[in-house]
Amino acid sequence: MGSRSHRSVTAQDVAKLAGVSRASVSRVFGNQGNVARETHEKIVKAANELGYQVNFLAQGLNRKRSQLIGVVVARLSDPFRSSLLEGLLNEIQHKGYQALVTEVRGAEELETTMRRFTQFRVSGVIVTSGQPPAELVKECVQHGIPVVGINRHMDIPDVDFVCSDNKMAALLVAEQLMRCGCHSIGWLNYQQSTWSGINRGDMFRQAMTEKGLLGDCDFQHIIAEADGYEGGRQAAHRFCAEGKKLDGIFCANAQLACGFLDGMRENGLDAPTDFHIIGFDNTPQTAQYSYRLTTIHQDVTETAKRVLSCLEARSHDPRIVQRMEKIPVKLVLRNTSPGQNE
């Protein structure tokens, strides 16, 4: 590693040492093939000797595309969100990209964020939070940058979507509650829920109808005034204070579910003795002894795979038809609504 001064080693240096042109060096490190075995070896040897590393900035500038992928996230403190990010990072790196991660709060932030992504000539944008403005997406498309959304409303043209199969989840839950003989059923969601939560609720009501359950069942919508664990907990307290009762409760996410369960416990009620409760997300916490929550499992790994597949497909040909992928979910039976499989 004969690095004498400050200047970094360039392809030119390698070319000189190997006695070839810098074009050949570029071919070797740009994976373009078309290099004689012998030349290839000489170049690699020289590169190692000098400690040569491709300058991705220069490469991207030329190719008009970096090996960066922009990821829009929010509220990583939610365990499901961070495990989703984990899955995405995994797949992104696996495919040879690097993740440019930005946390976004408001809609304006999403805008500047996506703009920055384009300024880095990212190879793709993954949106896990917020709704990308159609205009911005258009900008991306013009730059040939594919955009894919995860678990959100699929109403933007030219954007692919990957979403957990909420209908399937709803059916699984409806069947489970029915099997357990529940008659009064509730749906718990945050008042200002994301599209994802709302959709899960819609699908649940729909599933109940299809199963012919809405007739002989009581169906209630429990609205949490705050989000997350505390929201769920407060909802339970209010629920009890109002003297309500329910057999089975399905929750829009794991945080709400854990909170609601704890809230009920504070009121002397517990699952599965007093009611059944089923969550969404299957975060690690739901598996713990204090909760043992029956929950819908979202397949993060599969989601991430599909997302990257969408990205690569559209990157190959930007004008392909919009993809909307549903990822199958599983019902994980645990203590709060027990069944055969455990």
Add this chain to the structure above:
Amino acid sequence: MGSRSHRSVTAQDVAKLAGVSRASVSRVFGNQGNVARETHEKIVKAANELGYQVNFLAQGLNRKRSQLIGVVVARLSDPFRSSLLEGLLNEIQHKGYQALVTEVRGAEELETTMRRFTQFRVSGVIVTSGQPPAELVKECVQHGIPVVGINRHMDIPDVDFVCSDNKMAALLVAEQLMRCGCHSIGWLNYQQSTWSGINRGDMFRQAMTEKGLLGDCDFQHIIAEADGYEGGRQAAHRFCAEGKKLDGIFCANAQLACGFLDGMRENGLDAPTDFHIIGFDNTPQTAQYSYRLTTIHQDVTETAKRVLSCLEARSHDPRIVQRMEKIPVKLVLRNTSPGQNE
């Protein structure tokens, strides 16, 4: 926004429309000052008209430095780790950088990761997991890239470190347990713990000694054979199976603590009636009704701030003396070892 074809708008285009040279355009968007008010306005106007955006790749290539900051993470499924990342993202974006996030498993991965960071000419590297090989760090330093480690062993020259004040934590915990009249005290940690966990244990023992507690106290080291929640839970089971007893237990992290507590509960023992238990990290979960865990709070926000301050300082002058910052911690008193403040 007169975008006619595919080619993206360049500084050249803006210059032409504004009737100035591209040098001036560069000055405006590179924040170099030295541009007449009038010219400045003309340029901004033209840029808006054309929808001009600086190409960060080209900019970085020239400046030999991108506005990217590399962040090395691992196991984001651990709530503390994801909240730390959240804090870092916040601060990184706040300071006008973009985060290049990479999840790392083994030591080799850290190596290729850091290499990739340098290939993007990042403005800094933040290591939250793994120990950067001295050689690689040297490479970064040669490129003028500052490196800072969070909560890890401070044994690498030219790298700054930011670490929660484990000694302070240990003293707070020792005092609390003493105040509660604990006589047999335990320290729970994962067998193959990170440096952070080991250091916390060392500091705890040291604090106990300094307080003169090791004399009249029984001090045990409980070793968890697995990591995380399950590790803690299993440790509790083994602990009980071996018929051991302890008054007060301090845990290397929140996951272990919650697991241990649940494991004890499965054995019919609970805090604070049968023992006191104090965790580390103050993750959201520890605050929940099912745990109400007394815990050491790490100040993620302050940590992130200091990290970026280190980065910027060393970026300004790479040869400044190594910084090792201790971030003060707080003891959050909750149910598992109650006190005055709650």
Add this chain to the structure above:
DNA sequence: TTGAAAGCGCTACCAT
């Protein structure tokens, strides 16, 4: 204060 011009390090086209 502004403009001209020389690169930054790499890719890709065109010859050979």
Add this chain to the structure above:
DNA sequence: ATGGTAGCGCTTTCAA
């Protein structure tokens, strides 16, 4: 298969 060369879009002296 290889080399020459013209950029990619921007920054930064150096002169004016």
